Amino acid sequence: MAGTLAEKVWDAHLVRRGSDGAPDLLYIDLHLIHEVTSPQAFEGLRLAGRTVRRPDLTIATEDHNTPTLDIDQPIADLTSRTQIDTLRNNAAEFGIRIHSLGDADQGIVHQVGPQLGLTMPGLTVVCGDSHTSTHGAFGGLAFGIGTSEVEHVMATQTLPLAPFKTMAITVNGELPPGATSKDIILAIIAKIGTGGGQGFVLEYRGDAIRRLSMEARMTICNMSIEAGARAGMIAPDETTFEYLKGRPHAPEGADWDAAVEYWKTLRSDDDATFDEEVVLEAADLEPYVTWGTNPGQGLPLSANVPVPEEIADENDRVTAENAIRYMGLTPGAPLRDIAIDTVFIGSCTNGRIEDLRSVAKVVRGKKKADSLRVLVVPASARVRLQAEAEGLDQIFLDFGAEWRNAGCSMCLGMNPDQLAPGERSASTSNRNFEGRQGKGGRTHLVSPLVAAATALRGTLSSLADLDLPDDVDITSFDGSPLAPLDPAVTLQV
Amino acid sequence: MEKFTTHTGVGVPLRRSNVDTDQIIPAVYLKRVTRTGFEDALFAAWRGDESFVLNQPAYSSGTVLVAGPDFGTGSSREHAVWALKDYGFRVVLASRFADIFRGNSGKQGLLAGQVAQEDIELLWKVLENRPGTQVTVDLEQRTATADDVTVRFHVDDYTRWRLMEGLDDIGLTLQHEDDITAFESSRASWRPKTLPAKHLPPVDIEAARPV
Numbered sequence: 270m271a272g273t274l275a276e277k278v279w280d281a282h283l284v285r286r287g288s289d290g291a292p293d294l295l296y297i298d299l300h301l302i303h304e305v306t307s308p309q310a311f312e313g314l315r316l317a318g319r320t321v322r323r324p325d326l327t328i329a330t331e332d333h334n335t336p337t338l339d340i341d342q343p344i345a346d347l348t349s350r351t352q353i354d355t356l357r358n359n360a361a362e363f364g365i366r367i368h369s370l371g372d373a374d375q376g377i378v379h380q381v382g383p384q385l386g387l388t389m390p391g392l393t394v395v396c397g398d399s400h401t402s403t404h405g406a407f408g409g410l411a412f413g414i415g416t417s418e419v420e421h422v423m424a425t426q427t428l429p430l431a432p433f434k435t436m437a438i439t440v441n442g443e444l445p446p447g448a449t450s451k452d453i454i455l456a457i458i459a460k461i462g463t464g465g466g467q468g469f470v471l472e473y474r475g476d477a478i479r480r481l482s483m484e485a486r487m488t489i490c491n492m493s494i495e496a497g498a499r500a501g502m503i504a505p506d507e508t509t510f511e512y513l514k515g516r517p518h519a520p521e522g523a524d525w526d527a528a529v530e531y532w533k534t535l536r537s538d539d540d541a542t543f544d545e546e547v548v549l550e551a552a553d554l555e556p557y558v559t560w561g562t563n564p565g566q567g568l569p570l571s572a573n574v575p576v577p578e579e580i581a582d583e584n585d586r587v588t589a590e591n592a593i594r595y596m597g598l599t600p601g602a603p604l605r606d607i608a609i610d611t612v613f614i615g616s617c618t619n620g621r622i623e624d625l626r627s628v629a630k631v632v633r634g635k636k637k638a639d640s641l642r643v644l645v646v647p648a649s650a651r652v653r654l655q656a657e658a659e660g661l662d663q664i665f666l667d668f669g670a671e672w673r674n675a676g677c678s679m680c681l682g683m684n685p686d687q688l689a690p691g692e693r694s695a696s697t698s699n700r701n702f703e704g705r706q707g708k709g710g711r712t713h714l715v716s717p718l719v720a721a722a723t724a725l726r727g728t729l730s731s732l733a734d735l736d737l738p739d740d741v742d743i744t745s746f747d748g749s750p751l752a753p754l755d756p757a758v759t760l761q762v
Numbered sequence: 763m764e765k766f767t768t769h770t771g772v773g774v775p776l777r778r779s780n781v782d783t784d785q786i787i788p789a790v791y792l793k794r795v796t797r798t799g800f801e802d803a804l805f806a807a808w809r810g811d812e813s814f815v816l817n818q819p820a821y822s823s824g825t826v827l828v829a830g831p832d833f834g835t836g837s838s839r840e841h842a843v844w845a846l847k848d849y850g851f852r853v854v855l856a857s858r859f860a861d862i863f864r865g866n867s868g869k870q871g872l873l874a875g876q877v878a879q880e881d882i883e884l885l886w887k888v889l890e891n892r893p894g895t896q897v898t899v900d901l902e903q904r905t906a907t908a909d910d911v912t913v914r915f916h917v918d919d920y921t922r923w924r925l926m927e928g929l930d931d932i933g934l935t936l937q938h939e940d941d942i943t944a945f946e947s948s949r950a951s952w953r954p955k956t957l958p959a960k961h962l963p964p965v966d967i968e969a970a971r972p973v
């Protein structure tokens with residue numbers, strides 16, 4: 270029978286088919302762990318006298334709480350330190366590999382898996398973090414789970430899972446200059462809504478997706494969850510194989526050949542049926558920004574803040590009114606006039622080397638607007654090292670930005686990197702919820718290119734607002750793998 | 763896990779849609795490493811506002827939350843469920859839930875019942891007109907009753923069975939340990955392993971610096 274990519278991966282992991290309404294039991298290939306959602310799972314294991322079944326399919330890193338300054342000092346915030354210490358102790362007790370602060374492979378968990386070559390096509394990947402959908406960019410089923418599921422995977426290396434529906438999202442054509450994969454996904458969420466993907470696994474396809482680099486694909490899959498979806502995925506192709514080849518944990522020799530042969534079968538059959546289909550034309554897209562307090566409240570940068578009175582649906586109108594009030598905006602005012610206090614470049618959505626390169630290309634040799642601060646936070650220590658090897662750090666410093674150590678940072682403000690009440694950010698992260706980046710903080714989600722242009726001008730801007738010399742090609746990246754590919758490199762701090 | 767058949771308690775009308783998990787429990791509370799004691803964190807940002815529904819004496823001892831659509835969106839934090847449970851809630855009713863939140867609820871013995879939006883409006887009316895009204899939730903019948911209003915809610919059969927039996931997930935799965943072992947023996951050799959990690963010589967790199 271013809272199948273979708275998601276169904277193929279699902280079927281390949283079936284330990285036991287559920288009957289009488291019981292869910293299927295699926296095998297989990299890779300379990301990623303971080304300090305926030307794991308302590309209670311370990312506590313649960315201990316209480317029940319259980320162990321981790323497969324430490325060799327499990328890996329831990331520290332990201333949500335880690336400071337981005339003074340990483341050689343003890344962590345000042347006591348609770349943050351407790352969580353991190355707890356993770357380190359648990360990893361030692363249960364024999365789990367951990368990449369701690371100061372290690373080259375410390376960083377946001379969704380960067381660590383791919384950069385080590387642990388994330389591959391056809392895998393089931395889980396993590397106690399909703400943005401686990403990122404890993405679906407490689408053509409596996411990857412999704413966020415809650416802490417009791419974390420405990421379940423630790424104890425059994427499986428998960429009971431209810432079936433999902435499938436949605437094909439086809440993005441045809443070619444992106445116009447200045448628009449990026451971030452704009453694709455913001456446009457998709459604005460179109461289908463924050464609940465539109467609920468119960469679905471989204472498969473992104475079409476020319477525009479095929480043209481994207483691995484990292485750009487990760488940005489799209491990363492935000493699938495913001496459309497409410499269970500997961501997002503993209504069928505693997507040469508771009509995927511190219512990215513993986515030579516990474517520390519990528520298969521080698523005969524294993525590589527066998528893997529690639531299998532990976533090539535991982536695509537939805539031509540006659541496979543999806544429960545829903547959505548089509549977008551990439552050529553119609555422009556840089557998107559969010560104006561409200563959920564990621565579905567996004568518009569092209571050239572638009573104006575919505576006028577609630579013009580919204581017919583009552584719930585939508587009230588939601589828009591609340592959002593506009595919280596965000597301190599004027600209905601009908603051009604989005605381009607919104608002045609920004611902080612530009613945050615980072616997170617598992619857009620904190621990778623290509624993102625940093627694209628920003629550096631725009632801001633090289635320039636000075637940021639005086640009215641704002643700019644924070645650049647690489648997704649992992651290794652991304653940081655790569656950027657420094659390429660001299661990007663110096664470009665950012667000359668520009669007037671702060672260059673930080675790796676972690677989630679201002680994406681959720683669990684460490685000291687937060688917005689002050691009322692402060693407004695243009696952020697390359699994925700969530701603009703009330704208070705997400707600090708109590709009372711206001712977030713506009715943007716692409717790295719919009720972040721860069723905004724940092725130059727002080728108000729929400731795109732490349733079209735800048736006088737860029739023609740030789741600045743912001744659409745092409747060399748996409749070279751991160752070097753050195755060395756999991757044991759330790760940072761000297 | 764405690765068995766759940768019926769429950770009666772004060773209903774709390776939460777007239778908001780898209781209540782995401784950051785609203786249910788702000789990120790700053792996620793730093794704790796325990797499994798209990800999150801009652802103070804529930805809706806923390808709103809609890810400072812006197813007019814917030816849980817700050818009104820009639821509702822403060824509520825155990826049945828009646829919320830707007832798309833409840834529990836956003837981050838997968840299970841703390842959202844712990845906070846609701848630690849506060850005393852046993853049931854949340856809404857017309858739509860985020861998948862992960864719904865999954866987390868079922869595992870923790872919090873009933874997330876899906877109710878048509880018109881029926882949510884009916885419940886809101888009763889609970890707002892007569893603050894402190896008790897709601898009786900019958901999992902067997904899948905009904906919720908407040909005064910003269912009875913509405914049906916949806917919960918999938920499996921979750922319902924588990925809630926009614928008070929069954930723990932891991933124990934259920936470990937009944938099939940032979941199947942898991944058999945599956946493991948047939949996995950392809952190219953599938954990644956995190957251990958042993960590959961070791962290469964260290965390099966010296968300075969720490970990143972702010973301006």
Ligand code: SF4
Pocket residue numbers: 332333377378379398400616617618676677680681698699
């Ligand atoms: S960067 Fe943000 S979204 Fe990504 S894992 Fe960290 S907190 Fe979550």
